[in-house]
Each structure stands twice: as C-alpha cells, then as structure tokens.
Amino acid sequence: MKLLGWVFLLVSLGAVGAGAYLYYAYPFLEVPSPFGPLPLYALLPGAYSLGLLMGGLWALALWLGGVGERRRLVREIRRLQGEVNALKRERIEEIPRIPDRDEA
Template identity: 75%
Template structure:
C-alpha cells in the first residue's frame, strides 16, 4: 500500500509540475471545448482530477459490491454452521476412555 501512496504522490506532483511548466512556458496554448477555449495548463490538472474522481467512484462501487458478497458468504457460513451443530446434536460420539491412561 505504501507503493500505491508514493506512486499517487509522485504522479500528482508530476501533474502539478507539468501544469505549472505549461503555465510558465506556454500560457497561450488553449484547447477548444464546447464551453469556449480553455488554457492547457488548466485542462491537464482538470483531466487528472476527473480521472481520479471516476477511479474513486469505481473503487467505491467495488467496495460496496464486496460488502454485499461478504454478507452473502457470512449468511451461508452461518447456515452451514447451524447444519453442522444440528448434526452434532443428533449424533453424539463419546470418546472411549482407557482406565490406565491419563487424559490428554
């Protein structure tokens, strides 16, 4: 997990650095959008932030589906434990004791 955090930090710093570089070197570069021309130094961090947001929503959906699957599996485990306990109650096996040996 540390590797993921460091990678995220370095990529984020790289995007901020690239945006700052574009702002300082090529502030006149613009990207045509339906809402008018946007400067490239703003589009790059905005696209990164949008990708981060979509990735976060994907991770949230994956986590929620994992919670649902976990709930289903725990319900199945409880059902199976109930069946095993019922079988144990039906058929109690006694351990034979040998008189001359110590209990372990």
C-alpha cells in the same frame, strides 16, 4: 504501500508541475470545445483530477461489493453451521463399549 504512496505523490506533483509549466510558458494555448476555448494549462491537472475521482469511485464500488459478498458468505456459513449442529443433535452416536476393557 510506501512505494505506491511515493509514486502517487510524484505523479500528482508531475501533473501539477506540467500544468504550472504550461501556464507560465504557454498561457495562450487553448483547446476549442463546445463550451468555448479551454486553456491547455487547466486541462492536464483537470483530467488528472477527473481520473483520480473516477478511480476513487471505482475503488469504493469494489469495496462495497466486497462487503456485501462477505456478509452473504457469513450468512451462508452460519446457516450451514446451524444445519450441522441440528444433524449432530439428531444423531447422537454412542461410543461402543468393549466389555473386557477398562474405561480410559
């Protein structure tokens, strides 16, 4: 987990650093879009942030799915345990006694 944190930090700093480099070295570069020209120095950190947001939403959706699946499995286990306990109450098996042996 520590390694993952460091990799995340370095990639984030790299994206911000690349945006800063483009801002200071080539502030005039623009990308045409239907909303007007977009500066290239803002696109790289913006795309990185959008990817980070989408990854976070995906992880949240996976976590919520896992929580729901866990709840469903816990309910199923409790139902099965109730069935087993009911069967145990129905069939009380007596321990056979051998008349010539002492009780232990």
